[in-house]
Amino acid sequence: MGVKLSYIDVCHGSKVVSNNFYIEHFRRQDKDIKHLLEDVMGRDKRYMLNDDESVLQLVIKAGKSVLKKANLEGKDIDAIIYSSILPEYISPATSIFIHKELNMSPNVMCLDVNANCAGMAIAFENMSNYLMSSKHAKKALIIGCDDDNAIIDPNNELCYGNYGYAACAMVLEKVDEDCGLIDNQYYVNTDIVDKVLYPSHGFSNFLKSKNLDELYLKWLPFSVENLISNAVDIMEKMIKQNGITKDDISMFCFSQLAVKNIYKIRQAMGISEEKSLYIGNKYGYTGTSSPFIALYEAIEKGKVKRGDYVMIWTFAAGSQGIVILLKY
The missing domain is CATH 3.40.47.10 (Thiolase/Chalcone synthase)
Known part of the structure; x- marks a missing residue:
């Protein structure tokens, strides 16, 4: 099942x-x-x-x-x-x-x-x-x-x-x-919990604010090096623990936040561009849907077929990351 x-x-x-x-x-x-x-x-x-x-x-x-x-x-x-x-x-x-x-x-x-x-x-x-x-x-x-x-x-x-x-x-x-979710792993790092805040002073103060500037979403500079190293570590361990190799995975669908992040993961894991599509140049960054739009594009291009292994990695503000291994 x-x-x-x-x-x-x-x-x-x-x-x-x-x-x-x-x-x-x-x-x-x-x-x-x-x-x-x-x-x-x-x-x-x-x-x-x-x-x-x-x-x-x-x-x-x-x-x-x-x-x-x-x-x-x-x-x-x-x-x-x-x-x-x-x-x-x-x-x-x-x-x-x-x-x-x-x-x-x-x-x-x-x-x-x-x-x-x-x-x-x-x-x-x-x-x-x-x-x-x-x-x-x-x-x-x-x-x-x-x-x-x-x-x-x-x-x-x-x-x-x-x-x-x-x-x-x-x-x-x-x-x-024999298909679907095989394995997954979460990780949380709260070192950057204050870098992407909305509302900037919480909803308890949202309607009290007299400063329009506080009603906007802003990003403060933050490092993703720890997020990337954790993701690489989890992916490599997950691949080994499930008895497959990196070459068995047809597509890696990563967060489309920044192409630089994908470059770093490709280099760290020895993954080719063909097996880790970047579509953020076409769609922009779409947030929650971004790794699955990459999967959609890979399927449409014939790069992922039934029975293929797919690995997904993405992360969110705060930060929380998730790695998923699935059989399409």
Whole structure:
């Protein structure tokens, strides 16, 4: 028995914005971000929303698209998890709105999760185990989409210009096959817990603030060296413990936050570019959905096929990281 990642699909904003917009934006502030944006982060363009688009519309579109791809209807799904740093609604849960738009049955677990950029990977791990243990649930829908642009400080060159809009949706299905989640490992390092704060003084002070500047998301400089070394260590141990080799893995799907991070992991582990796609230059950084969009692109390009091993690594502010080994 396994939990199969049966289908995966991606829907993105319809407007394409190039780096030139952001380079010029910060040039007017006497800041040169070209090296940071292009060489460190690896950005080229990103998908943004038009004025008549919303994140909720994008999420619903992705949900409908993956169900159509799977030849399923909303009533066939037993659980839905929506992962986002900033859902359209926190009351009721945005997953309830998705439930309504997808015409799901009454006996469905609806859950919103926020583990920042690691949210969708954590949702995948949790939902895989839930389906294995549940007596009733057989199929689950996971959708991830972030709307960081709504709260980003336009004067913060570390984050403004990094993000794009793309929702990723996937169907998990309990099947009588050797597939799905094989292993996973979390790690937490709170040394940088104060570097990406939102709200900057907590929700207890959010509505009391008279300073508009405090209502923006900002990044303070932080090092990812410890995160990368931990990730490499966990991945190498996990590969060995599960009786396979690095060469047995068809694709490594990493966080798309910065191409420099991927370069460092490739070098440390001896992984080729072909087996560790970087798609942040096309989509921008999409937060929670980013490693699964990399997986989607790898599947679409024929680089990942049924029965292949895939390794996922991503991390979130604070910081929390997760490594997943799965059999597609």
